[in-house]
Amino acid sequence: xxxxxxxxxxxxxxxxxxxxxxxxxxxxxxxxxxxxxxxxxxxxxxxxxxxxxxxxxxxxxxxxxxxxxxxxxxxxxxxxxxxxxxxxxxxxxxxxxxxxxxxxxxxxxxxxxxxxxxxxxxxxxxxxxxxxxxxxxxxxxxxxxxxxxxxxxxxxxxxxxxxxxxxxxxxxxxxxxxxxxxxxxxxxxxxxxxxxxxxxxxxxxxxxxxxxxxxxxxxxxxxxxxxxxxxxxxxxxxxxxxxxxxxxxxxxxxxxxxxxxxxxxxxxxxxxxxxxxxxxxxxxxxxxxxxxxxxxxxxxxxxxxxxxxxxxxxxxxxxxxxxxxxxxxxxxxxxxxxxxxxxxxx
Numbered sequence: 001x002x003x004x005x006x007x008x009x010x011x012x013x014x015x016x017x018x019x020x021x022x023x024x025x026x027x028x029x030x031x032x033x034x035x036x037x038x039x040x041x042x043x044x045x046x047x048x049x050x051x052x053x054x055x056x057x058x059x060x061x062x063x064x065x066x067x068x069x070x071x072x073x074x075x076x077x078x079x080x081x082x083x084x085x086x087x088x089x090x091x092x093x094x095x096x097x098x099x100x101x102x103x104x105x106x107x108x109x110x111x112x113x114x115x116x117x118x119x120x121x122x123x124x125x126x127x128x129x130x131x132x133x134x135x136x137x138x139x140x141x142x143x144x145x146x147x148x149x150x151x152x153x154x155x156x157x158x159x160x161x162x163x164x165x166x167x168x169x170x171x172x173x174x175x176x177x178x179x180x181x182x183x184x185x186x187x188x189x190x191x192x193x194x195x196x197x198x199x200x201x202x203x204x205x206x207x208x209x210x211x212x213x214x215x216x217x218x219x220x221x222x223x224x225x226x227x228x229x230x231x232x233x234x235x236x237x238x239x240x241x242x243x244x245x246x247x248x249x250x251x252x253x254x255x256x257x258x259x260x261x262x263x264x265x266x267x268x269x270x271x272x273x274x275x276x277x278x279x280x281x282x283x284x285x286x287x288x289x290x291x292x293x294x295x296x297x298x299x300x301x302x303x304x305x306x307x308x309x310x311x312x313x314x315x316x317x318x319x320x321x322x323x324x325x326x327x328x329x330x331x332x333x334x335x336x337x338x339x340x341x342x343x344x345x346x
Contacts, residue, residue: 068120069132071113077139080150081202082210083114087153088199089213091166092192093220095267099275105209115279118158121151144201149194160276167191169269182236189229196221227258228265 086105096102103111117136121129130137140147156162165173171187199217204210 067113068116071117072133073135075135075139077143077203078205079110080136080139081143081204081214082208083110084145084150084153084198084202085204085210085213085217087157088195088217091168091217092195092224092268093213093216095270095272097273099273102272103275114154114157118154118156122155122158143203145198146194149198160274160279163274164271166268166272169271172269182233185229185233185236189225189233192221192225192229196225223261224265227261231258 083106090096090102106114120132136150137147139145140150152167156167162170168188168191171191172184175181175184196218199214199221202214204214
């Protein structure tokens with residue numbers, strides 16, 4: 001059976017011969033509109049991608065994105081102040097020994113949050129952090145805390161390498177020369193002023209150890225600035241050597257106190273042992289990190305730390321031997337007393 005072909009009647013009396021040019025024109029218009037639409041959509045996509053903040057893009061691609069955002073949004077002024085009081089205390093007052101006593105004052109879950117936050121800030125130094133760190137910055141502004149100083153504390157906390165030295169120790173140990181200079185002293189003085197401004201403005205939990213630490217930090221920083229840094233700058237400009245007990249046998253009490261304080265200042269520049277197992281949760285290789293005592297079998301201690309560990313073991317051994325001798329002496333004394341009572345004199 002022959003196939004039926006239905007003819008399309010011409011519009012408004014148009015001839016069949018004029019139908020083909022109209023169809024071609026219609027096709028061209030459709031193709032032109034599709035291409036224009038695709039081009040516009042691609043342009044909008046390019047513009048949207050280019051204006052998107054770099055920090056947000058990097059944050060979204062991070063495996064710890066949700067942890068970081070949730071932790072930042074949960075922060076309050078007291079929590080941040082307690083953390084900064086902890087950081088400052090072990091920056092200027094005490095060199096922690098052993099590491100377990102260093103980290104026992106921070107909640108285990110908070111440690112992970114602070115580390116994630118520090119990593120994010122360190123990876124996005126040149127990006128726009130305002131949108132993602134809005135809560136943190138609002139707290140800083142309300143407490144009159146310098147944002148950059150707070151960021152520096154968080155970045156330092158983001159890696160075991162950063163925590164191996166205090167921020168003052170990093171200034172000293174990253175210098176090319178070992179001898180003190182005005183440049184180094186000026187930087188140390190500036191860092192101490194930053195710490196002082198931070199300490200007087202934080203508001204830790206009332207009646208807590210963090211509040212006590214805040215007071216100790218304020219006092220110690222004032223003493224460092226007045227009795228250690230300022231005299232050294234003055235003597236260096238005069239070309240006078242630093243005083244010692246050997247050169248000041250009859251030194252007044254305040255000079256001896258300054259010498260002791262100078263020792264404490266130098267001690268805070270030393271390397272400290274970091275329980276880097278805490279940072280293992282953010283590394284590529286799997287590591288088991290518990291909430292109990294901090295052990296770090298994977299850590300590679302420096303020769304100075306090896307010597308320190310050896311001395312600790314020797315001291316512990318001598319203490320046990322001493323305790324054993326005291327116990328034996330007391331036992332012998334009891335036995336002699338018993339013999340004396342059992343054989344009265346005739």
